[in-house]
Amino acid sequence: MAESMDNDSKRPALRVIHLLGGHRAFDLGGEQVRIGPDFPRRFLEIPTRPYAETFRALQSIGLRPIGVEFLTRATQIGADAPDFQTFDIRAGYTAMTGRHEWSQVQNIETQRSSQILDVSSRFSTYYRLLTYRVLGLSEAYRSTLIGQLTDFDGSYRIPEDGTLFSNGFRTALEAAIHAFLADAACLRDLIAEAIWKLVLREPSTDVTTLRTFIKRTKQRKDDHPIVRQVHEAAEEDGWLFTLTSLRNAVIHIAPMGNAHELSECQVRFQALQGGSIPTIHYPLLSSNGRVRPSQDPVDFYDDEIREVRLADYDAFVKSSMDALEYLCGCHFRLVRMATDVRVAAQLDHKMLELTDKDIIGPVRIARI
Numbered sequence: 001m002a003e004s005m006d007n008d009s010k011r012p013a014l015r016v017i018h019l020l021g022g023h024r025a026f027d028l029g030g031e032q033v034r035i036g037p038d039f040p041r042r043f044l045e046i047p048t049r050p051y052a053e054t055f056r057a058l059q060s061i062g063l064r065p066i067g068v069e070f071l072t073r074a075t076q077i078g079a080d081a082p083d084f085q086t087f088d089i090r091a092g093y094t095a096m097t098g099r100h101e102w103s104q105v106q107n108i109e110t111q112r113s114s115q116i117l118d119v120s121s122r123f124s125t126y127y128r129l130l131t132y133r134v135l136g137l138s139e140a141y142r143s144t145l146i147g148q149l150t151d152f153d154g155s156y157r158i159p160e161d162g163t164l165f166s167n168g169f170r171t172a173l174e175a176a177i178h179a180f181l182a183d184a185a186c187l188r189d190l191i192a193e194a195i196w197k198l199v200l201r202e203p204s205t206d207v208t209t210l211r212t213f214i215k216r217t218k219q220r221k222d223d224h225p226i227v228r229q230v231h232e233a234a235e236e237d238g239w240l241f242t243l244t245s246l247r248n249a250v251i252h253i254a255p256m257g258n259a260h261e262l263s264e265c266q267v268r269f270q271a272l273q274g275g276s277i278p279t280i281h282y283p284l285l286s287s288n289g290r291v292r293p294s295q296d297p298v299d300f301y302d303d304e305i306r307e308v309r310l311a312d313y314d315a316f317v318k319s320s321m322d323a324l325e326y327l328c329g330c331h332f333r334l335v336r337m338a339t340d341v342r343v344a345a346q347l348d349h350k351m352l353e354l355t356d357k358d359i360i361g362p363v364r365i366a367r368i
Helices: 053-060 094-103 114-149 170-199 210-216 225-234 239-253 303-319 323-344
Strands: 015-019 024-027 032-036 044-047 065-070 083-086 265-272 275-281 283-285
Touching (some): 065 114, 083 114, 083 323, 094 323, 114 170, 170 210, 170 225, 170 323, 210 225, 225 239, 225 323, 239 323, 283 323
Antiparallel strands (some): 015 024, 015 065, 024 032, 065 083, 265 275
8 A cells, every 4th residue: 555645835645557577557646746656756757747647647658457446534544445446547536436336237137136246246356346455466576676775784786687587576476476367267257157148148057167158159249249359358468368377377287376487576767758767576477478388396406497597587577568568458358348249238337316205314414
């Protein structure tokens, strides 16, 4: 979470924009937006822009927003949980919007069957869960970065570009990857189940996973465009295929910490307009977007084998896809497909309407 912070005018930050690589952009509501891993350690400042323009300004200098933590007094004093929402520079707050739409399906009287209520409720839950998984991974990146930038006496140090390292926060980073993949696979399966029940309107209840859905609809790709969309994404080289392969590798073959010759993070200096900043890169996929085959343990006592295997690992890291970047992209694809399911099922949504007859007893409004 963003820590409590005051600027020179003692005014708390209004929002903290999460960026790839472990950094944050602290929007103070003043003249400058601070950029760095935490509030005290800033690498640069940019002029504050009108609300939406701040995201484009960050993108224009080479920094990619992935989410926003909105700060209120309640969240600052610990009276409420962090209000974090994922953010896509092209589509905005798609997860928050999609969650609201699925939760509002039941506000239409004709859409209150037990099946619709069950599916819509689970969609809303997985939207929230995946949002928090992105938050957890982003926080792990930030902690890992701060750990690498801080010496044991508390002073700041500048690491070398390309440095491979492992500090005490790496386990939290890998645990966040595991957690994301588990919930992402659950949302993947719910998408398949919802298409089977709500789009194809099949009465059987035995299709609850993507694998079963693909088998049962192999000859039905033309029944609806979204059926074909799922099949294409699940084919080899499709994005659902990659997600499934990665999840299976972690669950059934080896955890992240044992998937390669070593389990290291890498410092990468990201070029920006006017300079560069150190960021964290965690190698997750090969450069072609595929899961790297599981590697045999390295015999570190054999000098020749060790040198060859470490050279292989170094080459993999240099060309690899970053975990935070890939999983954020996967998150946005899943929420967009889940929204496509609602549209394909012809489920409308509307906000809950309250009238005087719905209010029982006195109403108390508390401001904290």
